Structure formats: C-alpha cells, structure tokens
Amino acid sequence: MDISDKATEREEQDRDIALHQRKPEGPAATGQCLYCEDPLPPGKRWCCTACRDDWEFIQK
C-alpha cells in the first residue's frame, strides 16, 4: 500500500524542481556564461559556480 507514499514523493520532487527553477532575481540566460562568456547550453547562465560567485560579487 504505497500509492500515497509515491504521490507524496512525487509532490516533493515537483516542489524541489519548482524551487530550483525559481530565480527571484538576475538576468536571463544568454547562451554564454555571464562572467567569462564561455558558450553554454540553453538555460544556463554560468559555466561553473565560481563564475556565478564572481559575477554575484561584481554586481554589488
């Protein structure tokens, strides 16, 4: 009897995805790393966390 458990698990996954997709601030993805301008797949804004951190740093 794990149908409800599976449903709960699915809801939690959906919520995780929604949280990760929600970007409260910042620019749209351009196809390039916003910091070092390396080409990136669609939807990515930085090539690595170091670029993201540096970009965030220079925004301030």
Ligand SMILES: [Zn+2]
């Ligand atoms: Zn980069």
